[in-house]
Amino acid sequence: MSEQIKVRVEHLTKSFGNLLVLDDISFDVKEGEFLCIVGPTGCGKTTFLNSLTKLYSIDQGRITLNGEAINPRRQNIAYIFQEYSTMEWLTVEENIGYGLRIKHIDKAEIQRRVQDVMEMVGLTKYARFYPGQLSASMLQRVVIARAFAVQPELLLMDEPYGQLDLQLKYHLEDELIRLWQKTHTTVIFITHNIEEAVYLSDRILVLTNKPTKIKQSLSNDLPRPRKVSEPEFIKLRNEVTDLIKWW
Numbered sequence: 001m002s003e004q005i006k007v008r009v010e011h012l013t014k015s016f017g018n019l020l021v022l023d024d025i026s027f028d029v030k031e032g033e034f035l036c037i038v039g040p041t042g043c044g045k046t047t048f049l050n051s052l053t054k055l056y057s058i059d060q061g062r063i064t065l066n067g068e069a070i071n072p073r074r075q076n077i078a079y080i081f082q083e084y085s086t087m088e089w090l091t092v093e094e095n096i097g098y099g100l101r102i103k104h105i106d107k108a109e110i111q112r113r114v115q116d117v118m119e120m121v122g123l124t125k126y127a128r129f130y131p132g133q134l135s136a137s138m139l140q141r142v143v144i145a146r147a148f149a150v151q152p153e154l155l156l157m158d159e160p161y162g163q164l165d166l167q168l169k170y171h172l173e174d175e176l177i178r179l180w181q182k183t184h185t186t187v188i189f190i191t192h193n194i195e196e197a198v199y200l201s202d203r204i205l206v207l208t209n210k211p212t213k214i215k216q217s218l219s220n221d222l223p224r225p226r227k228v229s230e231p232e233f234i235k236l237r238n239e240v241t242d243l244i245k246w247w
C-alpha cells in the first residue's frame with residue numbers, strides 16, 4: 001500500500017427529510033488499501049456508497065478521488081453489489097469485456113485483458129457459456145472478473161457475499177484477495193460480518209448508529225493469508241465486536 005491518498009471524504013453529511021443519516025463523516029483511503037466498513041443495520045452504509053457514486057446528492061461535504069471531485073462518469077470506478085448483475089444474453093467473455101467496450105477500448109486490448117482476468121479466476125474454459133448455464137460461484141466470478149477487467153481506480157463492494165453459503169464465501173474472499181494483491185486496487189468493502197472484515201481488510205471503520213459517525217478506525221496488520229482460528233485474529237475480531245456491543 002502506498003502512502004498516497006486515493007479517496008478523501010470530508011465532512012460528509014446526508015439526510016433524508018428530517019432523518020440525519022451521515023453526520024459529518026471524514027476519512028481517507030490510501031492508494032491500494034483494502035478498507036472495510038462495518039456498522040449496524042440502517043446506519044447508512046448504502047447511503048454512503050450511493051453518495052460516493054453520486055446516485056444521491058449530499059447535503060454537505062466533499063468526496064475526492066485522486067484529488068478531484070469524485071465522478072463515476074469521468075473516473076474509473078467499479079462496483080460489486082449483492083445481486084448478481086450478469087447480462088443473461090451475453091457470454092461470459094462478453095460480460096467481462098462489457099465495461100471495456102463501453103469505454104471504447106481497443107479490441108485487441110479488450111481481448112488481452114479479458115483473457116488475463118478469466119485466467120486469474122479460472123473462467124477460461126467457460127468463456128463461451130451463458131450466465132444461465134453457470135453455478136452461483138461461477139456467476140460471482142464473472143462479476144468480479146468484470147470489475148477487475150476495467151482496472152478500476154476504486155472498487156466499491158456492498159455486501160457482495162452476504163447471501164452465499166459459507167464455504168463459497170470463503171472461497172470467493174480468497175479469490176478477491178488474490179486479485180487485489182495482484183492488481184493493487186483500492187477497495188472499499190461494506191459488510192455486516194465482522195469476521196469477514198477482519199479476514200479481508202487493511203483497516204476497519206466501525207460506524208455508530210444513526211446519526212452515523214465513525215466510532216473507530218482500526219488498522220489490521222495481521223499477516224496474510226489469515227486464519228480465523230489464530231489468537232491475533234480472534235483478538236481483533238473481539239475488539240470490533242466489543243465496539244459494536246456498546247451500540
Ligand SMILES: Nc1ncnc2c1ncn2[C@@H]1O[C@H](COP(=O)(O)OP(=O)(O)OP(=O)(O)O)[C@@H](O)[C@H]1O
Pocket residue numbers: 016021039040041042043044045046047048
Ligand atoms: N431514498 C431514501 N429515502 C428515504 N430514506 C432513506 C432512503 N435511503 C435510505 N434511507 C434511510 O436511511 C437510513 C440508512 O439506510 P441505508 O440503506 O443506507 O443503511 P444501511 O446501513 O446500508 O442498511 P443495511 O445495514 O440494512 O444494509 C435508513 O434509515 C433508511 O430508511
